[in-house]
Amino acid sequence: MKETLLKIWDYLLEAGIATFLQLLILVGPIALLAGIMNFISRENENLSYKVLGQKVYLYVFGWLGTSIHELGHAIFAIIFAHKISEIKLFTPGSGKSLGHVKHSYTKGNPYQTLGNFFIGLGPVLLGSFLLLVVTWLLFDIDIFSIANKYGVIFSIDIFRSFESVINAVSGIGSGVWQFFQMIFTGPKSVWWKLVLFFYLFYAIGSSITLSGPDIKGAFRGFFYFLILLLLFNIVTLWMGNFATTFFMQINQYLSGFYFLIIVSMGLNIVFIMVLLLFDLVLSHILDLKKTPARKSKQ
16 A cells, blocks of 8 residues: 555656756746846836837837737737727827726636737737748748757756856857858848838837736636646656657747747847937036136136
């Protein structure tokens, strides 16, 4: 009896570990990149308000990022059969938020409850997909081939050693360099496409963020997703850990999207540096104006 209980315990523990690893593989990169992008976008937004002015930033860049962010929520709300009561893609004069999607679902409905997870992640999923579409339409670049060529694969193996982390960072850097070479020197590289590319990547990239309400809503479905995944592993693990292998294959496919998010993050950082430079110059000019001129002695 004791031996049987120990075997059951070991099996359940193995299923739990497999579930944890699968969540890291599938959700980890999205959560990490979205968290970093959220920080960058907030800093960018605050600095843009200061240098450009709130209205200029919102009506030149913010309208597109905000609209795509809310549209990401709305699309997945529709997919998972939630009832949408109100959609506001861009409302800068509301005084509360720049946009919102109000939706409801039937509690106890497994499909709709699980949908909360994807609705919360909707801006990340839609934003990264649109970055892929923009790259393909403007320059006909196969981003997945670049990610595979330079080993831009986000997996747990990256963190097994310091050397593997360095190799991953080096691969991402080489991939980004190759990406911009293809954009600037490729056969479809013309000035208006470059301008449109940088504008769209900057504006759309700023939508790949998760606000507090987004995270809270995603957690409602995350725990349900966790339970379903754990039960699936408990039922199937005796046949082999094929679910982890499947998720690793999906992750390799998604690496192309992650790569584009990193490119967008880089462009946002460059824009922050430009804004900091403008802010420094403007502050210096204002200081000179405030300083009274010295009178010369006769």
